Amino acid sequence: MGVARRCGRVCGVAAAVLLWVGAAPAARGQTEPLEPPDVAPSVTDLLSQAFLKADEQRALRIDHGIWTDADLTTPAEHARAALTTGALGDVSLTDPATPAIDRAEAMELRGEPAKALELLGEDTSARALHIRAAALTDLGRFDDVAALAPAASAIIKDSSVPAADTAHAVRAMLLITHVLGADDAKVVGYQGMLDALAAARDTRDRLSWQVFLAEALLLHEKGRYQDAGAALDTAISLNPRAAESWALFGEVLVDGLEFPKAEGVAARLDVLAGGASPAGAIVRARVQLRQTEGEAALAALAPALKEYPNHRGLRAMEIAATAASFDFDLCKARLDAFDAIAPKSPQAYLAAGKAMAEARQYDEAAAYLRTAAERAPNWSDPVVELGLSELQAGHNDASLAALEKATKFDPYNVRADNSLTLLKELATYATVESPHFVIRYKPGVDEVLAKEMPEPLERSYARVTGNGPGGIDHQPSHKTVVELYPDHRWFGVRITGMPALHTIAAATGPVIAMEAPRDGPNHLTGPYDWARVVQHEFTHTVTLSRTRNRLPHWFTEASAVYLEDAPRDYNTVQLLTRTFDTDTLLDFENINIAFARPKRPTDRGLAYAQGHFMYQYIIEHFGAKKPLELMDLYAKGVREEAAFQQVLGVSREKFFEDFKAWGRDQLVSWGMLASDASPDINTLMAAERKTDAKAPEEPTPALLEKWLAAHPADPFVLEQVLQEKLKGRAAGDKALSPEVMELAERYAKARPVDPLPHRILAAHYLASDTPALAIPHLEYLDAREQHSAAYAVELARQYLAAGDVTKAMEKTARATTIAPYDPATREFAATTYLRLKDYADAERNIAAMVVLEPDRPRNKERLEAIRKLMAGQR
Structure with a gap:
């Protein structure tokens, strides 16, 4: 069973099991339980051994979670099965005939730790030790937890005990280390616990799923996600009904942002439990919390809380969800109530702090987490x-x-x-400061870009914080820090704590991290328009400051895309077209999920594109200030439906239907969707077949000419005719005939979003005696280009030839913005500025070349020459 390493910071755990998970479950409200993997062949091989007696086979089936109803003949066996599946309401768990230790475990799992301790009595077994440690932890009796260290240590070090006993003792020791610390002399340390589990597995029982689960829990706590994934994979294959293994799997899926699959795990936990599972409710709540949906998290917890009102995990998650709902008074009351049943426990404060950190409410997160740390100093x-x-x-x-x-x-x-x-x-990083930004960079070649960043950043500041169309009309109280990382690995560590993240820039609030825009094996995309990307991220910083990040995900991304101040590229337009044409837009719930974990390959791109389109619709249809009014309501904790009603005067459902009609009209006006005036090729062919039974299957040149005469501005026809004309050109031939030029101009007007006519017209004019005529087409292409400086360089040349100094300088600056580390682009910029007698900018670019190409003496000679020239003019 392979491990598909493809996701974010916890991908190792999730991916290790994804192979048997299969497709994502159905949409919310129809979530199907995830199916378990096949039982490990080693288990089925053991069960097939002829020497096993019937009772031994039955016991093995129960132990490995593959029993049948006929296998459960006693209250004790029913209890073992119920504890395995998390069926905490099963009658066997309160049956006096059931062993006290089973009833004690059930009480602990139900949230009744005092009753669990009473039932344990003087039991000193490893399993009792584990249950006792958990119960004492739930009661806040941490000195008593610490006192269990010698007993747990003795069992862990005893190589003669059953493997399951070692697993129980390790799990008890994990709780003990939370009190005493991992380096206390009385505890077995992390490596010692791993070694003990390995010995138990390798020398005593290779089929003990408890050992693999304990190993997964230990590894996961330490952040060794890939190793934890392998252990968890094995644990579930050795016992597909073990609810504890499924619960850990659900947790790590949430951490990996695999929300649909996590909900499938929650559904599996409910099936195993035969009703509302506390573990399943916690997984569902965490799914909502990762999307900053506190109220939805509370709703997910409610059924299980009703059944198990004292369950510490449920209560802690309820407190986290209350904090994420921004009801801090109620959160405080619930924290106090938690303290009443678990005095001085860090659990609830830790849960609330993590929820606040995920919601980017950093001040509140720090307060809760400091309290948790004070309560558990080790x-x-x-x-x-x-x-x-x-x-x-x-x-x-x-x-x-x-x-x-x-x-x-x-x-x-x-x-x-x-x-x-x-x-x-x-x-070790150096800094550059401007009025509103602090730029951190690694000394060396990154200094070239860092020292050029203040001016573009300050332009972005004026645009984003201003009150122009789409502007946020708000100024953050502190300078924004922009951290320029030399490669993708360091950038990934900055954002997630693990070096794996599939983007090039991100804002965490007051900090924007970006990967240096250059080529190389450790870079994700190579050169990119960093000024546009950082303007997007700075918009997040400003909206976070204005709203404290209390925004629907789609809305915050939409505002940032809108404020990139750039036209949509053709791929985005085509994606919107396909989606409108097939009526497969994302609804308000799925659009938020799609950013983190898309269900379809195109969903993430669609979430950005559709969100931007909806934001544009709000501004154009309701007014430029309406997004800001919505933001202010979101900041007060008003949910999206109520905010829409209050600000836009419509429900989300009505908004969505009206938006779809408006969006379709936009796409028709762009020549992307057919209309009565501009039928598409399929419609025209269908009409031909109605009148001519011998009509060809595909449009012929004659038919295209016929349709073009009847529909001279039809973008679908113009595109087909233009493509046919271009097929006849020789390779490398850029010259266009007058007929093709006229077609290209008409097509550009009929479908203004397609770059094709601009590309061929630009190439034609640049190869002609009138290259200046290429300028408008190059401008069109450059406005949509994010990774190449080629259009900007050519525009600078053409403006320079035309005597437009201002435009030439603007395009030269844009070229070095996109490709700041490219020596050829710097060479062009230096030469251009010298021709314009802009010696300061020429000197800056030559100095950059010295840093970028330290082994070229000519660069240093040119730098000395330009500095002498500048000195002579002073």
Whole structure:
């Protein structure tokens, strides 16, 4: 079973099991339970052994979760099955005939730890130790948890105990380390626990799913996600009905943003439990919390909370959801109520802090996480989460202090270690400041770009914070930090704590991280229009400041795309066209999910494109200030449906229907969707077949000419005719006949979103005696280009030849913005500025060439020459 490593910071866990998961489950409200994998062949082989007696086979089937109803003949067997599946309401779990330890485990899992302890009595078994540690933790009796260390240590070190006992003792020890710390002399450390589990697995019982689950829990806690995934994969194949394994799988799917699959796991947990599963409810709530949907998370928790009102995990998640609903008074009340049943427990504060960090409410996150850390001063999790939250908030000193503390007593946490390494790296970075930005960069070649960034950034500041169309009309209270990372790995660590992220820039609020726009093996895309990308990200910074990030995901992305101030590229227009034509737009719920985990290959791109289109519709149909009014309501905690009613005067359903009609009209006007005046080729062919039974299957040149005469402005016909005419050209021939030129001009007017006519006309004019006529077509192409400086360079040449100095300088600057690390582009810029007698900009680009090409003496000679020239003019 292979591991498909393809997602974000927890991809190893999720991917290790995705192979048997298959397709994503149905949409919300119709979620199908994920199917388990096939039972491990080693289990089926064992069960087929002839030497096994019937009772032994039955016991093995129960132990590995493949029993039949006929196998469960006693209350004890029913209880074992119920505990395995999480069926906590099963009558066998309160039957006096059921062993006390089974009833004790059920009480602990139901949220009744005091009753669990009472039932355990003096039981000193490894399993009882595990249950006791969990119950004492739930009661907030942490001194008593710590007192279990010697017993747990003894079992872990005893190589003669059953493998399952080692697993129970390790899980107890994990809870003990949360109290005493991983480096306390009385505990078995991380590596010691791993070694004990490996020995139990390899020398005592290779089929113990409890061992693999304990290993997965331990590895996951330390951030070793790929290794945890392998262990979890095996655990589930050894017992497909083990609810605890499914619960961990659901958790890591949520962390990996695999929301539909996570909901499938929640549904599986409910099926296993035969009703509302606490673990399933927690998975569903976490899905909602990762999308900043606090109220939906509360709704997901409600059925299980009604059944298990004292379940600590459910109560902690309820507190996290309340915080994410921005009802902080109620959150405080619920925290106090949690303290009444679990005094001084960090659990609820940790859950609330993580939810606030995910919602980018960094001040609240820090407050909750500090409390959690104070209550569990030796547990690394609250301190790690605090350090990571402070890092995303741009509070590097606070982050460094937290992460150094965390790694000191938990050196095995991969995410913390990566982020600490990043902070130490950042401490070596140089800075450039402008009125509203602080730019951090690694000394060396990145200085070339960093020193050029202030001017474009300040232009973005004026546009985004201003009150022009789409402007946010708000100024953040502090300077925004822009961190320029030398490669994609460092950028990924900055954003997620793990070096795997499929984008080139991201805003965490007051900090914008970006990958250097250059080619190389450690770069995601190569050169890109960083000024446009950072303007997008800075919009997130400003909307976050204005609304405290209380925005639907689609809305915050839509505002940022709108403020890129760039026309849609043709791929985006075609995607919108296909979606409108097939009526497959994303609804308000799925559009938010699509950004993180698209169900279809095109969904992420569609989420951006459709969101931008809807935002444009709001501005054009309702008014330029309406998005800001919506933002202000979102900031107050008003949900999207109510905000739409209040600001736009329509429900989301009505808005969506009206938007679809408006969007279709836009696409018709762009020549992308057919109309009565401009039928598409299929419609025209159908009409031909009605009147001519011998009509060809495909349009012929004669038919195209006939249709063109009847529909001279039809974009579908013009495109086909133009493509036919272009087929006859020799390879490399850029010259167009007058007929083709006229067709191209007509097609450009009929379908103004297609770059084809502009490409061929630009090429024609550049190869002609009148290259200046290429300028409008080059401008069209350059406005849509994000990765190449070629159009900007050619425009600079043409403007220079035409004597338009201002435009020539603008395009030269744009060329070096897109390709700041390209020596050829810098050479062109320096030459252009010299011709224009702009010696300062010429000197700047030659100096860049010296840094980019340190082995070329000619660059240094030119730099000395230009500086002498400038000195002589002073």
